[in-house]
Amino acid sequence: MSTHHFYDLETVVDEVHALFDTWTEDASLRPALDGDGEIVLRLAVHEWIANLVQHAAFVERPPEISLTVTVEADDVYVEVEDTSLGFDLLGQLEAQSAMLDAPAPSERGRGLLMLITCTRALEYRPAGEDRQRLSFRLANPGDAVFAGLFRPADFEPMEALIADELVDGYLSGDGAPPTSHPSSR
């Protein structure tokens, strides 16, 4: 699939969902993802875009978010580049994970946890001057992949979510590059 560019932070969420609507209609993500897999991919991208829209600092360059989804045999490979200054993803993940243990956890702040639990080989790194790149792979979801993110007392404890390493403030997934890195530009 080609790379799609978005420039308006107020409309990017609707534009991304409109793009997913066309992919669903055209079955563009098949056979790698089934219907539920498409929904989870849409949610994963949504959560990252939401994070960028709400928290990223676009100060050096005009806002631009680029999305590339490559359909492979058993999963999809996703790259999201942006022109923000970037941020401490691992620190945010740790804060979100700690928040879940609070007596009255906030209704906000689970988006990155959702993202990391439904993806693999997630990486977040600088991508050239004044650009950041999130990349991950996503397959059809396993059962209850998000279990533990919302948990009344009778919910099962959340398993450790963060087993990744920090490299220069950025998150490196499993230490190995994805099996393919299609260029997004």
Add this chain to the structure above:
Amino acid sequence: MPADTPVALPTLTAGLPAYAPPRAMSFTIQKTSPSAVVIRVGKALDFRNAAEFKAACQEHARAGVRYFVLDFSGTGILDSTGLGVIFSLYRQLTPTGGQVVFASVSRPVQVVVQLTRTYKVFRQFPTVDAAVQAQHAAQAARPTGTA
């Protein structure tokens, strides 16, 4: 800057105005009894309209509503923030015997509910009418004066 000076990563929103979402309210609220409302969630319940949704729910809760039917027919997006405010409402209501129930759940919402296992918390009904009738039946079975 000295070579050994650590370079701090930028703070997420330091110096920037707080995120102000465009008005994205897509939900409508209909009162079906003094203690019950049906909320047609609409296209999305996400980070853009979650605060507005929460405020509206709290206003009704303060006015005595204890039974919230969330109509998810046609809802394409329920994100982590949207589900978070529903949980917040749930926590607010349960000490006083209130309930949040789901009706006409769309597939995107159903996937989120299944993968988070929150179906254990929020009872689901195939239609809004079925959810409303269930509350009427529960009220009829209770002593007068309870929600």
